[in-house]
Amino acid sequence: MIAKELKKRNVRFYFIHFDTFQFTTLIVAANIELKIGESILIVKAAAKDFIVVHEFHKSSDGYKCPFFKGKRIIECKSGYKPNAIKDDILAASNPKQIILALCSSSSTPLFKDLKNYILKSKKLIVFENIDQNCQYRAIFEIAEWICDRNYTKYFVYPDSFYDTFFVENEEEIGKYSNEIYLFWNQRDGFSEPQTAFAPRSHKSYYIGYSPYDKDDNHTIVKRAEILKGKYHKLELSLSVDINFLPSLTQEAHVDPKIEQLPKILTEKMDSKIPVIGFFDNSSIICFWNEKEKCYKFSEKWNGLYGKDLFMAFDKEKPMFFEEARESLKTHPSFVVYGNG
Secondary structure, rough: HHHHHHHHOOOOOOOOOOHHHHHHHHHHOOOOOOOOOOOEEEEEEOOOOOOEEEEEEEEOOOEEEOOOOOOOEEEEOOOOHHHHHHHHHHHHOOOOOEEEOOOOOOOOOHHHHHHHOOOOOOOOEEOOOOOOHHHHHHHHHHHHHHHHHOOOOEOOOOOOOOEEEEEOOOOOOOOHHHHOEEEEHHHHOOOOOOOEEEEEOOOOOOEEEEOOOOOOOOOOEEEEOOOOOOOOOOEEEEOOOOOOOEEEEEEOOOOOHHHHHHHHHHHHHOOOEEEEEEOOEEEEEEEEOOOOEEEEEEEEHHHHEEEEEEOOOOOOEEEEEEHHHHHHHHHHHHEEEOOO
């Protein structure tokens, strides 16, 4: 809702997670400028027995932390060996700089060891506190990026492992995992949309949201209108922008294999018998046209696009197709369709 209002007023914006702002502040405070391909390690010490390591690589788009390999949580139990902790921190990386940040109100023995022994080198930059001036500078750098997306000197790609978006059209969202057509999370990035073909349906498709740690907590974020017109399938496209705002587009798709069916039947069928083809929850019928000496789609069966296969039993006499589809509005439990 906030984004919608800001867009309406032509206000540029960027929703930023606290961690991402913290990383930006540390890199700005350290005055680091890497070349493309170089990396830094940010080591955060907030407790007495573990540390969190983020490995950022510089690209033309800014600082990126690989989804799986970029973040490491390292336990440092009593009696730990400094060399072993150092190996765990560095892993296979060769960083240009290492930033050690104290993320608690007071120093700990572990932080002192990291500072004085484990990570001590010319590459190490230590911050026991960050003054407000550095935060102001970080805000300025973020504002520069908002105004000019090509300005990526200190831009840190957002770090959020909590959000998952999916596209389906079941009434009980998230219940039927085999009906999920599109799925997005952080590892998929922000550049390319996720695409998939889905059946034409009497139910609208929507974007659902699911926190990664709560499988049963699904929420509809945005519902699309049912696409009007004639087509075989829908080409769905799910995009997520840098603010984790998703959007769904639908395009009508005519299946070339179905479109070519009369020609294929004319070339390969000798018996000239009628042919019924099924796709998704629909069917098409082809008849031999004696006058034109070829197969043609049955216009009484909606031609190239066929009919959706619905059966309704809410009245004494069963109803089919469009008549049955009307019963979905009043007695959906009496309508049979799909693979079920």
